[in-house]
Amino acid sequence: MITGQYHNALDEKGRLSVPQRIRAEITGNVLVITRGIDSCLWLFPPEEWKTLSDSLMSAASPFTKKARLMQRRIIAPAVELEIDKSGRITIPQSLKESAGLTKDCVILGIKKYIEVWDESAYESYLSTNEDEFQEAAEELGGLVSF
Amino acid sequence: MITGQYHNALDEKGRLSVPQRIRAEITGNVLVITRGIDSCLWLFPPEEWKTLSDSLMSAASPFTKKARLMQRRIIAPAVELEIDKSGRITIPQSLKESAGLTKDCVILGIKKYIEVWDESAYESYLSTNEDEFQEAAEELGGLVSF
DNA sequence: GGGAAAAGTGGGAATAATTCGCAAAACGTG
C-alpha cells in the first residue's frame, strides 16, 4: 500500500526520483503514467492500471460523447515508464506540460496509485479548496463512524 | 484510552517525544501520522487508522471531486512512524510544515487518537473559537446525558 | 530535602537517499 507525501525535484532532463518508500511497495520496475484529474499526473503499478483502464473501457462505448472524453483524457495519454537503476523515471514532455511541472514536485501516495504535482500548483489547489474540504469532512462526519 | 494534554518540544531534527502516558496505552511501537483538520496533525494506532481510512476510501472514487480532496488531504499524507528507543517519532518535513510546527508543541490525547499542535497555533485556535465552543456546548447540552 | 529513577532533549557519527554533472551511447539528419 503506497502512502506518504514526498517532495522531489525534476532534474534538467525531466527525470524524477521515485521515493524509496514508494519503490519498496511496487513489484517490478515499471509504472504507467497518465494525465490525472486536476493539474496532476497519475502513476499506477501496471496491474492497477489494467484494472482501471479495463473498467473505464467497459463502462464506455466510443459512441457516447462522455466516453470519448474519458478515453481521450485518461486512457490515451498513458505510457509505460521504466524506473532506471537510480530509481528515476523520465516524464514525457507532453505530460510534464499538462501538469505544469517545472522543478519542485510533490508526490502523493494514495494507496493504490500515485499523484505527481508541481509544488506551487499543489499548494494553491489545497488552499483554494480548503473550505470545500472542510464541508466534505462535515458531511462525512455523519457517515464515518470513528 | 489515550487522554491528557502534554507539552513537548521538537528537536532540531524534527523529533518529538511521545509522552510516556500515551506510549503506555498503545500496543507496539508504531503510530500512523497524517494531516488533521484545522492546523494540526493526527496520530493513530495502526488498527484505528485502518478503520478510519477504510471507511474514508469506501466512500470514495478518485473520479469525484470531494473524494479526491479527502484522499489528498487525509489519506495521502499518512505514513507509519516507529517510536525509537527514546520514545520519539520523527515527524516528516511536509507534515511539520502543514501544521506549522516550529518547536513547542501541544499533544492532545483524544481517546482513540492523538493531536499535535504548534503551541501558539493551538492557543490562538482556542481563543478565537471560544464563543463557538460555548454554542456547541449549549447544543450538546440537550443530547448528552450526564 | 536528598537521592534514584524515569522522562525528555541534544548532538555526533554512520548510513542511505536524492541530486548533480559528466561521459557514453543512441538517434536522427544532412
Add this chain to the structure above:
DNA sequence: CACGTTTTGCGAATTATTCCCACTTTTCCC
C-alpha cells in the same frame, strides 16, 4: 558515413535520515 543533438547510464557530491549514546530535567519515593 560523419556530425550534431538528444537521451541514457553511471559515479560523485550533497543532503537527508537513522541510529546510538550522553546529558539535563523532572518526578517520585524515602
